[in-house]
Amino acid sequence: MCKVTPVQLIRGGRVTLPTAASLITHQISTMLVANQENVTTFETALSAAHCAVCLVSISSSLIHTEYGDLVDGQLDREFKRGISIDKQYLPNRLVRVLPTTNETKDLQRCVVETVRDFWVNSERVINPIVIAQKLFKGGIWQLFDTEAQNQFVGVAKRVLKDMHETEFNRYLQRVPGPLDEWNLMRLPDSEVKNRLKAIQTFQKAVRDYKVRLLHEVEYTGRIKDQLTLDDVVKNFIPTDSKDPPA
Numbered sequence: 001m002c003k004v005t006p007v008q009l010i011r012g013g014r015v016t017l018p019t020a021a022s023l024i025t026h027q028i029s030t031m032l033v034a035n036q037e038n039v040t041t042f043e044t045a046l047s048a049a050h051c052a053v054c055l056v057s058i059s060s061s062l063i064h065t066e067y068g069d070l071v072d073g074q075l076d077r078e079f080k081r082g083i084s085i086d087k088q089y090l091p092n093r094l095v096r097v098l099p100t101t102n103e104t105k106d107l108q109r110c111v112v113e114t115v116r117d118f119w120v121n122s123e124r125v126i127n128p129i130v131i132a133q134k135l136f137k138g139g140i141w142q143l144f145d146t147e148a149q150n151q152f153v154g155v156a157k158r159v160l161k162d163m164h165e166t167e168f169n170r171y172l173q174r175v176p177g178p179l180d181e182w183n184l185m186r187l188p189d190s191e192v193k194n195r196l197k198a199i200q201t202f203q204k205a206v207r208d209y210k211v212r213l214l215h216e217v218e219y220t221g222r223i224k225d226q227l228t229l230d231d232v233v234k235n236f237i238p239t240d241s242k243d244p245p246a
Contacts, residue, residue: 099152
């Protein structure tokens with residue numbers, strides 16, 4: 001049997017069982033965790049429904065059972081006694097931003113910061129999907145539905161194009177083709193003697209871009225993207241091979 005401690009459940013959020021058979025020996029309950037200020041509402045609803053769910057409150061200092069019982073006696077006693085998290089870091093979100101948020105600036109900021117992480121680590125080619133998988137890592141990206149994924153990818157495409165036309169023109173170069181890929185230029189590993197200075201310069205571009213984004217200031221001297229051969233073929237060469245009528 002895999003021994004599960006309350007600390008593992010709280011800090012890790014999950015426990016890996018050594019074998020599938022171990023699941024049979026575990027006592028499984030359903031726990032609903034709610035912010036302290038919302039506990040009364042949930043408790044009233046659960047009581048009226050005679051629901052077997054265990055209600056646990058979380059505040060800035062304590063995690064504590066408010067209603068119901070857990071099947072595992074040791075775990076039940078631990079939560080009813082209360083688990084102190086006073087002076088501990090209390091996360092306020094599981095991910096930095098949701099792809100469906102109406103706060104478009106938050107999405108744009110996160111795309112820029114993720115591009116920065118790729119650049120600092122000297123990645124050479126990026127695209128919206130790669131950015132999404134890094135930003136929503138740990139399998140979270142796959143949990144979003146197609147509509148949410150498409151919304152984020154659309155924002156990432158626009159941000160990459162905007163970055164290329166503004167502060168990051170010398171750092172981003174479009175890769176010809178239909179995949180929305182971009183080459184990262186002037187990577188820090190190419191600046192052996194001046195690596196720190198190169199990173200500081202790039203970080204300044206990040207700050208300038210985010211400040212301009214925050215205050216909705218238009219970039220002066222915007223550099224429009226030049227047409228590639230793929231653009232010419234796609235937009236200007238007729239696909240119909242028939243000769244025009246005389």
